[in-house]
Amino acid sequence: MSACQDGDPRVERIASAIRVVPDFPKPGILFQDITTLLLDPKAFQDSIDILVERFKDKSITVVAGIEARGFIFGPPIALAIGAKFVPLRKPKKLPGEVIFEEYVLEYGTDCLEMHVGAVEPGDRALVVDDLIATGGTLCAAIRLIERAGAEIVECACIIEIPELKGRERLGDKPLYILVETKSPFTEDESSWQKSWL
Amino acid sequence: MSACKDGDPRVQRIAEAVRVIPDFPKPGILFQDITTLLLDPKAFQDSIDIFVERFKDKKITVVAGIEARGFIFGPSIALALGAKFVPLRKPKKLPGEVIFEEYVLEYGTDRLEMHVGAVQEGDRALVVDDLIATGGTLCAAIKLLERAGAEVVECACIIEIPELKGRERLGGKPLYILVETEK
Numbered sequence: 520m521s522a523c524q525d526g527d528p529r530v531e532r533i534a535s536a537i538r539v540v541p542d543f544p545k546p547g548i549l550f551q552d553i554t555t556l557l558l559d560p561k562a563f564q565d566s567i568d569i570l571v572e573r574f575k576d577k578s579i580t581v582v583a584g585i586e587a588r589g590f591i592f593g594p595p596i597a598l599a600i601g602a603k604f605v606p607l608r609k610p611k612k613l614p615g616e617v618i619f620e621e622y623v624l625e626y627g628t629d630c631l632e633m634h635v636g637a638v639e640p641g642d643r644a645l646v647v648d649d650l651i652a653t654g655g656t657l658c659a660a661i662r663l664i665e666r667a668g669a670e671i672v673e674c675a676c677i678i679e680i681p682e683l684k685g686r687e688r689l690g691d692k693p694l695y696i697l698v699e700t701k702s703p704f705t706e707d708e709s710s711w712q713k714s715w716l
Numbered sequence: 717m718s719a720c721k722d723g724d725p726r727v728q729r730i731a732e733a734v735r736v737i738p739d740f741p742k743p744g745i746l747f748q749d750i751t752t753l754l755l756d757p758k759a760f761q762d763s764i765d766i767f768v769e770r771f772k773d774k775k776i777t778v779v780a781g782i783e784a785r786g787f788i789f790g791p792s793i794a795l796a797l798g799a800k801f802v803p804l805r806k807p808k809k810l811p812g813e814v815i816f817e818e819y820v821l822e823y824g825t826d827r828l829e830m831h832v833g834a835v836q837e838g839d840r841a842l843v844v845d846d847l848i849a850t851g852g853t854l855c856a857a858i859k860l861l862e863r864a865g866a867e868v869v870e871c872a873c874i875i876e877i878p879e880l881k882g883r884e885r886l887g888g889k890p891l892y893i894l895v896e897t898e899k
Contacts, residue, residue: 540811550811554831557791557801564795590787591803594754595795598761604754606788614740614747634751 521679521696529565534698536562537678547705551678553588553649566697567592570647570675571599573695577672580642583607583664585631585656588649592677596647605637607660618666622659631659633667640668650678651694652703654685661692718876718893719766726762731895733759734875748875748897750785750846763894764789767872768796770892771842774869778841780804782828782857785846789874793844802834804857815863819856828856830864837865847875848891851882858889 536556543550557563574596581603584593590606597604610619610630617632638644646660651674661671671692679685679696680703686694720727733753740747754760771793778800781790787803794801807816807827814829835841841861848854848871858868868889876882876893883891 538812543811544808552811554803554810554812554834557794557803558834560795560798560800563791563801567795587784587787587803587805587809590784591791591801594760594788595792597754598757598764598792601757603757604760604788606751606754606784608784611741612784613751614737614749615735615751637751637755 520693521699527569529562529569530697532559532562533566533677537698541705549703549705551650551680551700551703553591553677556677557591566677567595567599569697570596570695574645574673574675575600578643579645579672581605581638581644581664581669583633583638583644583646583660585646585648585660586612589647592649593647596645596675602645603637603642605633607631607633607663618663620659620663620666622655624655631656631663633663638664638667638669642667642669643672644669645672646674648674648676650680651676651685651696652680652683654683654688657685657694658688661689717890718896720893720895724766726759726766727894729756729759730763730874734895734897736897748847748877750788750874753874754788763874764792764796766894767793767844767892771797771870771872774840776840776842776869778802778835778839778861778866780830780835780841780843780857780861782843782845782853783809786844789846790844793842793872797842799842800834800839802830804828804830804860815860817856817859817863819852821852828853828860830860832864835861835864835866839864839866841866841868843868843871845871845873847877848873848882848893849877849880851880851885854882854891855885855887858887 538552538555540550582597616635619632735749735752737747779794813832
């Protein structure tokens with residue numbers, strides 16, 4: 520599900536506002552930089568409005584945002600729909616008692632944490648991040664929220680990289696995005712990078 | 717300058733929603749946890765509204781938020797004011813060309829980065845973070861914005877720890893806060 524497929528006229532400006540930075544964080548990767556979207560108040564507002572319109576009648580009680588760029592988009596959505604905002608953070612940032620979920624990186628693992636008590640059984644949750652790539656982080660977020668007893672209504676991102684098949688890793692959880700992007704790799708890297716997908 | 721001194725009735729609910737966690741990140745520290753404020757939609761909305769009311773007629777063109785909790789409050793303020801939002805980040809997070817400013821920690825130094833071109837000559841800036849302690853990070857943020865040619869109109873935080881005298885480190889820039897706390 521995506522706003523670009525729905526033909527929403529606001530999406531073109533949003534997509535054009537995203538800057539692609541080659542060779543970041545390492546050679547061969549094309550990084551999708553949303554900071555330029557944040558410099559265009561109308562496009563930034565539109566991106567929030569599209570998501571709020573989609574979710575305002577779905578009885579969402581909590582919006583969970585993934586550190587750190589999920590903190591930029593999640594709170595305005597939460598405020599507009601009258602939901603709690605819950606930050607999902609890297610290890611050792613949250614000061615209170617936490618539950619955590621490990622997830623796999625290209626090399627090694629990382630961990631996502633959530634405060635105990637932030638999400639309760641019966642909560643209806645939306646998970647927000649700026650981008651879905653392999654889906655590993657979103658997957659960890661989903662598990663955390665479900666362990667706390669809440670129902671995941673949907674995941675929402677500004678950008679999806681379809682080639683990385685993150686959507687499939689979310690299982691039965693729906694994903695709504697605004698902009699799809701083409702290959703995450705520069706042309707030189709494309710063929711050998713695909714071999715490890 | 718603070719909303720608690722202005723006698724704003726919304727502030728009490730905001731202050732009560734902040735949770736104090738002892739001995740974090742290390743023994744003897746009382747950590748001011750704003751995540752519980754975010755679980756109270758009315759109090760969270762009120763905190764944004766108070767800032768927006770204060771700044772809406774000050775021709776703010778850019779709101780700079782300090783990673784990571786400044787990202788929670790800054791964007792909503794920026795959107796309400798029709799201003800740009802600029803994230804100020806720890807090293808190596810921003811993908812494009814950056815300028816950076818070092819600042820002193822208790823042990824060692826750290827660095828704050830901002831994208832080149834995000835802020836321009838003539839921009840009128842508001843700097844946002846959840847809390848001001850010693851003021852070191854806010855000070856670095858102010859320097860970055862001024863180096864890019866912006867005028868820093870004010871700094872805004874939810875919480876101030878007056879005992880740590882951060883306010884004095886802001887080089888004369890005004891500071892507006894909602895809640896004062898003891899150490």
